[in-house]
Amino acid sequence: MRASLRTSTSACIGALAALMTALPLYFYFPLVPYLRFELAEIPVMLGFFLLGPESAVLSSLIYWGVLLLVGEYSPIGPTMKLVAVVSMVLGLWLGFKLDRGLRTRLLVGSCLGCLFRVLSMTAFNYVIIAVMFPGFLETAAAAVSTALGIRFSSDLAALIVVIILTAFFNVLHTLLSIAPAYLLVKAVVRAGGEESVIRNSWYAELVRAASRQAPRRS
Secondary structure (H helix, E strand, O other): OOHHHHHHHHHHHHHHHHHHHHOOOEEEOOOOOOOEEEOOHHHHHHHHHHHOHHHHHHHHHHHHHHHHHHOOOOOHHHHHHHHHHHHHHHHHHHHHOOOOOHHHHHHHHHHHHHHHHHHHHHHHHHHHHHHHOOOHHHHHHHHHHHHHOOOOOOHHHHHHHHHHHHHHHHHHHHHHHHHHHHHHHHHHHHHOOOOHHHHOOHHHHHHHHHHHHOOOOO
């Protein structure tokens, strides 16, 4: 695919993700009610499988740029979203660089993407809650306490629980972002026929490369 077409398509994907964020296409994490699962990450992951990791990073940057202008709690909120998505893309890309079958690459990449996202967001959330805005811990603890019906014995206990639940949220969000995009692209590639965009997609090229490397049965 030409670089100009790849860039323009990535820009459209980033704009679509920003538009989906503006729409009520999300649902809240019941254990930590101020966290929400956003379907807007799925287009970015579609860009990853269709156009490659560079496209996913570019669309993430465009997504971030739009959110800086119209997103909530700018610039911190949009920047946290950028870090979450790019760290996930990086891990997924490293998994696909392995010289293994596609399923193994996807599994390892998803695990790495999940790990990178959890680590980066855990660090980011700790800085936000414990360093930049320590008063937010009371709000976060109150939300978690109400959702779980528990009371915290100390601020440290509240911080630990909030951080652990936030990490669990990011594990689930990784699955929500990667799985639908992968399954959709896989199905479209299988049924895509001779459509040039599908035939030349990044994932389709991986499939063809894997089929060429597969050992022949005697």
